[in-house]
Amino acid sequence: MKNLELLELVHKGVPYPFTNVTLVSQTPQLIYYIRANSLHSHDLTCGETIQLGPPIFADASHLKSLIIENKTCVVVNNDLFIIALPNKFDKITFDKKIIEISWNPTEELVAVVFDDGEISTFCIDYENAEAFPQGKSSTDAGIPDTVYVGWGSKDTQFRGSEGKIKDQTPVETKPVFDQKPRISWRGNGEMFVVNYWKDQKRQFIVFETPCKALYRSEECPGLQPQVAWRPVGNMIAGLSVTNRQKIVIFEKNGQRRFDFDLTFDVMIKNLKWSPCAQILAIHTVTPTGQTIHLLTSSNYKWYEKQVLEFPAENALLDFDWLDTNQLQVVTQSDVIKYTFRNVVHHNSAAICGVIDGKHLNLTDFNNAVIPPISYARRFTNDKQINFVTFRHDLAMIIDSENDLKIFNVAEPDALLVTINLKKIVDLPQFALSCHHFLLSSESVYFAVTSDESVFYSLDWKNPQANFLTAITDNFSHLLQISGDYDNISGLKSLGNNLFINNNDSILCQIQTLGDQTYVCNLTSNNHFYLNEAKISDCANSFTLFDSYLLYTTKQSELFCLRLGQEGQNFRRNVEQGATIVCAVPNSPQIVLQLPRGNLETISCRLISIDILDKLLNEQKWAEAVRFIRLEKLNANLLFDLNPERFLRQIAHFVQGVHTINELTAICLEFEEGNVLTSIYKNWGKTTDFPQKINTIFASLFKYFDSVDYSVYITTIVAVNLNFFKLRDALIYLQDLYRRTNLKEKLLNAVNTLKIYGCDHEKLYTECLLLYDLELAGFIASCCQLDPRVYEPHLKQLSGLNEVEMRYEINLFAKKPKTAIIYLLRCPKAQTSDVLAFIKTHNVSRQAFENCPPKNRFYQSVSHAFAGDLSAKGCHTEAGVVLKRAGLPEEALAEFQLGLNWRQVLNLLEELNVDKVEKIKIVNDLATRLVQSNVRQAAILFEFYADNYEMAVKVLIEGFFFEEAIHIAMKHKRGDIIVSDVIPMLMKHKIYLEEKLQNLNESYNKYKQRLAQVRQQKFSRFNNDLDDCDERDDLFSDAGSTISKSSRSSRSRSSTASSRNRRKEEKKKQDLREGGIYEDIALIRALHSTIKEFYNKGEEVRNCCVLLLQESDVSYDEIKRIHDFYWKFDAEIQNGVAEIWPPHFYKNYQTLDVRELADLENFEHLDVEFRTPPGGRTNWKLNLF
Structure with missing residues (x-):
C-alpha cells in the first residue's frame, strides 16, 4: 500500500557540461569521468573540475571509484591503473586482456573475466600496486552435483500450473547482440555471479569466494546480459526478452523462482538494486532519451512507482545508489541527488491510492478491507504516474511528463482538471524538477528546483502559475496549515500558510487542534518526535487521525495517544514488522500492513472507548450496545464512563437493548470494580464508584417496577441469582404466582433459575423459607421433585401454627441461627429443649441477641452465652452478660477470672460479703494480678487488702523503685527502704x-x-x-x-514450599561466618x-x-x-x-x-x- 515518493531533491549544476564523456564513476562528493582520453574529477562540494594525469586512457573499458580505499581505478586492455589524488598513478599489468571486472562491496576482492574465458579473483594492494591471485576458474568449470532432499528436484515436484508452463514449447527469442560477460556481487561479498555468452545463449554461474563454481543457471529463453544480485538474500535479477520483456528472478542455485512482465518495451541497459534491497532500478534507452524505472514489490507483485525521464538534450551519463533510498544521477548538465521515501497516500475517508505505473489503484477501507493486489477502483493514465495526493474526495496525480490531473475518487474516469505544467512553468530538463505538490480547496502548490527552489501556486480554474517565493536551502516536506500561524517551532514559513521542514525526517505530518499545533517527525534512524520532544527511538510508522496520534515500533507495538493528553496512551502488540496504512474514520479500526504485503485490521481500545463515550453522550444507546458487542468491549464501560449519565438514562439503556437475553448478558457482565482502572487503565482519569453493583441494580429494579417487571423477569432472576440472594428472586416469583394471568412468565423465570445452575432441592428449600407453602408446592412440581416426599412434608407443615411452622422450616433448611428465634417463641418449648438446641447447634450468641429480657428463657440463654464467652477466655464479657441477667454470684466468678478488680470490688459490695472473706478474695486477686500488672496489684494490696508491705515488695520485684519508696515513706517505714x-x-x-x-x-x-x-x-x-x-x-x-x-x-530465591521459606528465613538470621x-x-x-x-x-x-x-x-x-x-x-x-x-x-x-x-x-x-x-x-x- 506504500508509494515511493520524492522526499528531497538536491541539484548541483556543473559549470561545463559533461560532453563527449565515455566512462563515468561517482562517489557522494566526486564525479570521475573520461573525456578526450583523460581522467577528470568534478568536486560536488566546490564545483571545481580538474584533469588527472595525461591522456593515456584511449581504450579504457572500465572506470571505478573506490570509496573505502579512496582510489580510482581505470582498466585499459591488460592494465589496471590505480590513481590516488592528486596525481599519483600506479599500474598493474595482467597477462591477458580484461573483458569484465567488478569489486566486491568491501573493495577487498576483485573478480576479473579475461578474454579467453578465464575467471579469476585477486586481492589488490593499492599502495604498492600489486595483485595477489586468490582463485581461478572458467565458464567451463565443473559444477558440483546438487543433492535434493524432501520433495526432490524441481522437475519431480508437484508444480501445478508452473510445471505446465515449463513443459510448453519455448517461445522464439530475440537475438542478443551484447556478448560481453557481466559480474554482480552478493551484498556480503561472499559470492558473485558471472553472466556469460556461450553456445549461442546466455547463462550464469554462481561462484563462492575465492573462485569456486557452485551453481549454473537453468536454461532461460532470451536471457540478456543484465544481472543484479539482490544485496540481501539469495535472489538474482536478470532480464529475459522473448515476445515480451520480463524480469526473471533466480535463486542462488540457478533455479528460476518467478518472473514478471514489464509494461514498457524499450531497450534495457542496466539493472541496479538499492542498498536496502527493496527497490529495483531499471535503466532504459530510447532514441529520444533515457529513463530510470523504480520498482518495488509486495506479495510477489511488482509495482512501477517512479519513472525518471532524461531527454537526449541532457543525456543521462550514470546513476548509482548512495544510501538506502538515495539515488545520485549524473547528466550532461546536472548532478541530481534524489532521496525517496516509502509513504502511504490516503484521504480522510480512508481511501488509499497505490501507484502502479500508469494505474492508480484505489481501495476504500471504510467499506471493506481489500487485500493487495486487488483494489476497489482504478484510475488509468496515459503516462506513468510519479505522484499522488488527496484532499477530501479529490485526488491529484502528476505523471512522468509533468501532466497534472485532478479527479473525484468516486468517479476516477471523469477528469476535473488537466494541466500540462511544462506549458505554464519553465522546467529544467531533468526528472522530477517539479515536485512537492500540495492540493488545497482551489489551488495547487508546488516547487521547481534548479539552482534554487521556486514555489508556485496554481488556480484550477485559471491555470497560471503564481510566484510565491524562492529559497536556496534544501527541504524535504512542504506543509499547509489551515488558520493563521506565523511561527511554528521546527518549521520555516513561506507565507500563505505554507511551511517547509528541512530536518532529517522522512515522514512529517502536522495537525491543529483548537489553538494547539502538533508537528510529528519520523527520522530515518526511527526516532519519532512530537513537537520536538522525542517519544520513541524505534518507531517505524505513524499517522495523525482526528485527535489521535498512532504509531508503531520495531518492538512490534502499537501506541495510541490523545493529542493534548500525551500522558494517557494505549498500547497493544502487533505482528512483527507491521506498519500503519491508515485509520478508518468513525471507527476504532486500524489497517496495518505486514512486511510481505498482507493487510491486517486491528482495533484500538482507546479509540473504541472514546467512540462509545460519544455515542452515550448523544443518547444513542442502541448503537452503543451494538458497538460494545461488535468490538468485544466490557459492558461495565456503560456505567464506568459516566455513572451519573447511566443512572439518569437507565430507561434509555434498557430500551436500547434489543432482546431480554442480551439485557441479561450485559447485566451479568457488570462487576464491582471500575474497568477504567483495571482492564482499560490508560483510558484517562476516573474514580471508583462506591457500592456500584447495588446502585446499578437498585436503579434498574426501580425502573422495572415502574413498568411491567414481568417482561424482564428472567433478567431479574438471573441478576439476583448472580449478585444477590436466591430469596430476592423468589420474592418476584411469589408475586407472579399470585397473579394468575402470568403463569407462563413464571415458568420462564423458573426455567431461568434452572438454566443458571440452581439446585432443585435448594430452590425448593428457599421457597419454603418464604413461608409460602403453595409456592413451594408449585416450584417442587416444576422441578419434578418426588411428590411422595414433598407433599407429606407440606401437609405436615400446614397443620402447625405460624411460629412452629417457621421453626420446622428453618430446621429443615438447616438454618439453626434462625430456628432458635422461633424456638424461643414457641409456647410448648421447655428450658431443657432450648439449652439442648443451643448446645447442639452452637447458637448461644444468636439466642442471646434475639431473646428479650422479659422472655422466660432469658436467664438460661444468658448463662449459656456467658459459658461460651468464658470458654473463649472472655471472662469480663461473660461477667457483664451474667450481671445483666441478674446473676451476680456467677458474674463475680467470671470477673475474678478476668482479673477485673474494680468490678469484683463492686460486686463484693453489692453482695454484702464480710470483711474477712473480702480481704481473702482481694489478696488472691492481687496475687494473680502481679503477673500482668504490678502497679494495679500494688494498689489492691495497699488500699483494699491493708497490706502495704506486700505492695512495696511487688513494686521492688517489678523494679518500680520510685513507687515503692513513695509507699514506704507514706507509711513512715524508712526501714523498708534501707x-x-x-x-x-x-x-x-x-x-x-x-x-x-x-x-x-x-x-x-x-x-x-x-x-x-x-x-x-x-x-x-x-x-x-x-x-x-x-x-x-x-x-x-x-x-x-x-x-x-x-x-x-x-538462584537463591525461595520456592513456593513453606518449608523452604522457613529455611530461607533462618539463613537470613544465621550469624555464622561465611553464610550467604x-x-x-x-x-x-x-x-x-x-x-x-x-x-x-x-x-x-x-x-x-x-x-x-x-x-x-x-x-x-x-x-x-x-x-x-x-x-x-x-x-x-x-x-x-x-x-x-x-x-x-x-x-x-x-x-x-x-x-x-x-x-x-x-x-x-x-x-x-x-x-x-x-x-x-x-x-x-x-x-x-
Whole structure:
C-alpha cells in the first residue's frame, strides 16, 4: 500500500557540461569521468573540475571509484591503473586482456573475466600496486552435483500450473547482440555471479569466494546480459526478452523462482538494486532519451512507482545508489541527488491510492478491507504516474511528463482538471524538477528546483502559475496549515500558510487542534518526535487521525495517544514488522500492513472507548450496545464512563437493548470494580464508584417496577441469582404466582433459575423459607421433585401454627441461627429443649441477641452465652452478660477470672460479703494480678487488702523503685527502704552495668564483622569485573555486576514450599561466618542490639537519680554508669551511617562497585531492618 515518493531533491549544476564523456564513476562528493582520453574529477562540494594525469586512457573499458580505499581505478586492455589524488598513478599489468571486472562491496576482492574465458579473483594492494591471485576458474568449470532432499528436484515436484508452463514449447527469442560477460556481487561479498555468452545463449554461474563454481543457471529463453544480485538474500535479477520483456528472478542455485512482465518495451541497459534491497532500478534507452524505472514489490507483485525521464538534450551519463533510498544521477548538465521515501497516500475517508505505473489503484477501507493486489477502483493514465495526493474526495496525480490531473475518487474516469505544467512553468530538463505538490480547496502548490527552489501556486480554474517565493536551502516536506500561524517551532514559513521542514525526517505530518499545533517527525534512524520532544527511538510508522496520534515500533507495538493528553496512551502488540496504512474514520479500526504485503485490521481500545463515550453522550444507546458487542468491549464501560449519565438514562439503556437475553448478558457482565482502572487503565482519569453493583441494580429494579417487571423477569432472576440472594428472586416469583394471568412468565423465570445452575432441592428449600407453602408446592412440581416426599412434608407443615411452622422450616433448611428465634417463641418449648438446641447447634450468641429480657428463657440463654464467652477466655464479657441477667454470684466468678478488680470490688459490695472473706478474695486477686500488672496489684494490696508491705515488695520485684519508696515513706517505714529497696536497687545497678557492657561488646563485634564482610564482597566484585573485562569487552561494568547480582538473587530465591521459606528465613538470621546472608544477619543483629540499648535508657536514668537520692553510693560510681551509657550512645550515632549507608534508602541506579557490593542481598533484608531503629531519647542528666 506504500508509494515511493520524492522526499528531497538536491541539484548541483556543473559549470561545463559533461560532453563527449565515455566512462563515468561517482562517489557522494566526486564525479570521475573520461573525456578526450583523460581522467577528470568534478568536486560536488566546490564545483571545481580538474584533469588527472595525461591522456593515456584511449581504450579504457572500465572506470571505478573506490570509496573505502579512496582510489580510482581505470582498466585499459591488460592494465589496471590505480590513481590516488592528486596525481599519483600506479599500474598493474595482467597477462591477458580484461573483458569484465567488478569489486566486491568491501573493495577487498576483485573478480576479473579475461578474454579467453578465464575467471579469476585477486586481492589488490593499492599502495604498492600489486595483485595477489586468490582463485581461478572458467565458464567451463565443473559444477558440483546438487543433492535434493524432501520433495526432490524441481522437475519431480508437484508444480501445478508452473510445471505446465515449463513443459510448453519455448517461445522464439530475440537475438542478443551484447556478448560481453557481466559480474554482480552478493551484498556480503561472499559470492558473485558471472553472466556469460556461450553456445549461442546466455547463462550464469554462481561462484563462492575465492573462485569456486557452485551453481549454473537453468536454461532461460532470451536471457540478456543484465544481472543484479539482490544485496540481501539469495535472489538474482536478470532480464529475459522473448515476445515480451520480463524480469526473471533466480535463486542462488540457478533455479528460476518467478518472473514478471514489464509494461514498457524499450531497450534495457542496466539493472541496479538499492542498498536496502527493496527497490529495483531499471535503466532504459530510447532514441529520444533515457529513463530510470523504480520498482518495488509486495506479495510477489511488482509495482512501477517512479519513472525518471532524461531527454537526449541532457543525456543521462550514470546513476548509482548512495544510501538506502538515495539515488545520485549524473547528466550532461546536472548532478541530481534524489532521496525517496516509502509513504502511504490516503484521504480522510480512508481511501488509499497505490501507484502502479500508469494505474492508480484505489481501495476504500471504510467499506471493506481489500487485500493487495486487488483494489476497489482504478484510475488509468496515459503516462506513468510519479505522484499522488488527496484532499477530501479529490485526488491529484502528476505523471512522468509533468501532466497534472485532478479527479473525484468516486468517479476516477471523469477528469476535473488537466494541466500540462511544462506549458505554464519553465522546467529544467531533468526528472522530477517539479515536485512537492500540495492540493488545497482551489489551488495547487508546488516547487521547481534548479539552482534554487521556486514555489508556485496554481488556480484550477485559471491555470497560471503564481510566484510565491524562492529559497536556496534544501527541504524535504512542504506543509499547509489551515488558520493563521506565523511561527511554528521546527518549521520555516513561506507565507500563505505554507511551511517547509528541512530536518532529517522522512515522514512529517502536522495537525491543529483548537489553538494547539502538533508537528510529528519520523527520522530515518526511527526516532519519532512530537513537537520536538522525542517519544520513541524505534518507531517505524505513524499517522495523525482526528485527535489521535498512532504509531508503531520495531518492538512490534502499537501506541495510541490523545493529542493534548500525551500522558494517557494505549498500547497493544502487533505482528512483527507491521506498519500503519491508515485509520478508518468513525471507527476504532486500524489497517496495518505486514512486511510481505498482507493487510491486517486491528482495533484500538482507546479509540473504541472514546467512540462509545460519544455515542452515550448523544443518547444513542442502541448503537452503543451494538458497538460494545461488535468490538468485544466490557459492558461495565456503560456505567464506568459516566455513572451519573447511566443512572439518569437507565430507561434509555434498557430500551436500547434489543432482546431480554442480551439485557441479561450485559447485566451479568457488570462487576464491582471500575474497568477504567483495571482492564482499560490508560483510558484517562476516573474514580471508583462506591457500592456500584447495588446502585446499578437498585436503579434498574426501580425502573422495572415502574413498568411491567414481568417482561424482564428472567433478567431479574438471573441478576439476583448472580449478585444477590436466591430469596430476592423468589420474592418476584411469589408475586407472579399470585397473579394468575402470568403463569407462563413464571415458568420462564423458573426455567431461568434452572438454566443458571440452581439446585432443585435448594430452590425448593428457599421457597419454603418464604413461608409460602403453595409456592413451594408449585416450584417442587416444576422441578419434578418426588411428590411422595414433598407433599407429606407440606401437609405436615400446614397443620402447625405460624411460629412452629417457621421453626420446622428453618430446621429443615438447616438454618439453626434462625430456628432458635422461633424456638424461643414457641409456647410448648421447655428450658431443657432450648439449652439442648443451643448446645447442639452452637447458637448461644444468636439466642442471646434475639431473646428479650422479659422472655422466660432469658436467664438460661444468658448463662449459656456467658459459658461460651468464658470458654473463649472472655471472662469480663461473660461477667457483664451474667450481671445483666441478674446473676451476680456467677458474674463475680467470671470477673475474678478476668482479673477485673474494680468490678469484683463492686460486686463484693453489692453482695454484702464480710470483711474477712473480702480481704481473702482481694489478696488472691492481687496475687494473680502481679503477673500482668504490678502497679494495679500494688494498689489492691495497699488500699483494699491493708497490706502495704506486700505492695512495696511487688513494686521492688517489678523494679518500680520510685513507687515503692513513695509507699514506704507514706507509711513512715524508712526501714523498708534501707532493708529492701536500696539492696534491690544496687542489684539492679549491677545488672544494668553488665547489660550495657554486653550490649556494647555485641555491638562492636557485629559492627567490625560487618565491615569485614563488606570489604570481602567489594574485593570479590572487583575481581569479577576484572575477569569480565578480560573475557569480553562487549559488557559494561554495570551490566556485568548487576547481571551477576540478579542471577545470584534468583538462584537463591525461595520456592513456593513453606518449608523452604522457613529455611530461607533462618539463613537470613544465621550469624555464622561465611553464610550467604551473613551481612543482612549482622544488620538485623545490630538493629536489635541498638533497639534494646535504647529501651534501657529510662531504667538507667531512674537508677542514677534514685541512687543519688536514697543511697550512699559515691557520686563517681553513679556517674560512671551514666557516662558509659552516653559514650555507647555516641558510638552508635557515629556508626549508624556505616551500618546503614545512604544508598540503602535512596531509590536510584548506581554503578559504584562498593555500593553494588553492599546492595547484593539488600532485597532479602526485611523492610524494618533497612533503616536505623527509632526510640532514642535525649534524657542526659545535667548534674553529671
